[in-house]
């Protein structure tokens with residue numbers, strides 16, 4: 063995923079940007095950055111690490127200015143080098159900071175265009191740096207002098223839509239102009255718009271999730287529409303326009319399953335309510351298909367599955383107990399880079415309360431089973447704690463296809479459900495019974511909160527890639543480039559140490 067935020071304020075914005083990034087941290091734990099504009103000068107701090115580790119007081123003091131953008135990164139393209147932490151910077155035209163959530167599916171083609179036609183140099187392997195240069199090139203083509211109208215900005219975004227494919231929710235801070243944000247024509251990644259009224263006037267903000275607005279006292283105005291661009295001038299005027307010819311809201315359904323915080327609203331859908339609905343649907347399926355099972359207690363696997371599990375217990379009229387304690391100082395395991403790190407983290411992160419398992423038949427609930435890292439180890443822990451039988455329920459269907467739109471699942475072979483039937487998956491994780499949500503029920507659970515949304519991005523479950531440009535050859539290419547084995551290769555490690563030329567330590 064990745065979290066993005068942009069603010070045009072009336073007073074310094076660094077602290078608000080920082081606070082927003084801390085509540086968007088669940089979207090990206092690998093790197094963080096903030097870039098502000100003060101008197102025609104950019105101030106930048108970015109590095110690998112959690113938000114709280116990247117920004118120290120000395121950095122915050124330097125991030126002066128009433129306008130700026132921020133990013134927290136979960137790499138899904140390029141490398142994990144700190145040089146690929148965002149925001150990126152480009153100096154022409156005007157000077158621009160740029161942050162991106164999502165993943166381009168035509169990055170290679172665009173890179174060639176950027177080099178040959180725009181004659182711009184890309185210094186990293188990040189797709190976001192390419193997208194920034196496409197945007198900058200279109201801006202330079204569209205404008206001659208120093209003045210840029212909202213109409214110019216909207217034409218630039220229209221041209222970006224005509225070129226870029228994949229998922230992109232973006233925010234750019236441009237010297238002398240303001241902040242521009244836009245969302246791809248399918249609206250795969252979320253983007254919310256908010257406003258704060260102060261004595262000095264109105265301040266505007268865009269952010270990946272509405273929780274970021276809540277955190278700093280901005281009022282939610284609405285979601286940025288798929289294909290739409292938002293332009294907030296330096297003076298604080300807001301302009302918006304639809305810039306795509308055929309936009310069709312198709313949010314990524316995995317945002318609702320796992321990524322987003324439950325207290326966020328995305329495209330008019332309460333993430334929390336959608337998870338409760340998932341629990342109801344799955345509970346009803348369990349009641350239908352496992353009518354004679356002897357389940358004593360429902361236990362969630364913290365943290366994301368908790369809302370789903372509680373509703374399953376209510377639907378089945380069974381007790382709900384907290385059988386695992388989560389170490390609050392360990393982040394999310396699924397978005398960690400590399401299987402070795404993910405595997406080690408499960409036991410450090412979760413510990414069982416034996417009394418809740420001893421002599422009982424337990425139903426463990428998780429939001430999803432991706433590589434099976436969590437489920438396998440958790441079932442083992444439940445047995446070690448004395449459970450008699452361990453059943454397992456997943457609020458998402460079987461994940462059998464790679465993700466190309468900003469979730470780091472590049473390789474089908476690494477997915478536990480790839481090429482396997484439910485019984486085989488159950489055997490692998492050593493469950494006494496395994497049940498998955500049906501895809502139609504998952505879609506219904508989310509759609510129930512906003513029936514106007516007719517389509518969701520569901521490729522990891524059904525292999526239907528809505529941008530229409532993902533074929534087998536493409537999937538093989540990203541598998542070869544980004545599977546766990548490829549990322550361990552020594553050449554990549556060597557490359558990482560050479561790339562960093564953006565940061566400076568103070």
Ligand SMILES: O=P(O)(O)OC[C@H]1O[C@H](OP(=O)(O)OP(=O)(O)O)[C@H](O)[C@@H]1O
Nearest residue numbers: 365366394395396431432433434435436
């Ligand atoms: O099958 P896997 O490859 O293990 O992936 C799925 C697991 O990873 C996620 O948890 P994570 O620890 O990332 O975050 P959470 O605390 O928000 O549940 C998700 O909630 C599942 O528990």
Ligand SMILES: NC(=O)CC[C@H](N)C(=O)O
Nearest residue numbers: 063064137138139163164
């Ligand atoms: N998950 C994301 O949104 C990642 C953004 C971008 N593709 C990167 O890898 O930095």
Ligand SMILES: [Mg+2]
Nearest residue numbers: 363364365366
């Ligand atoms: Mg989890």
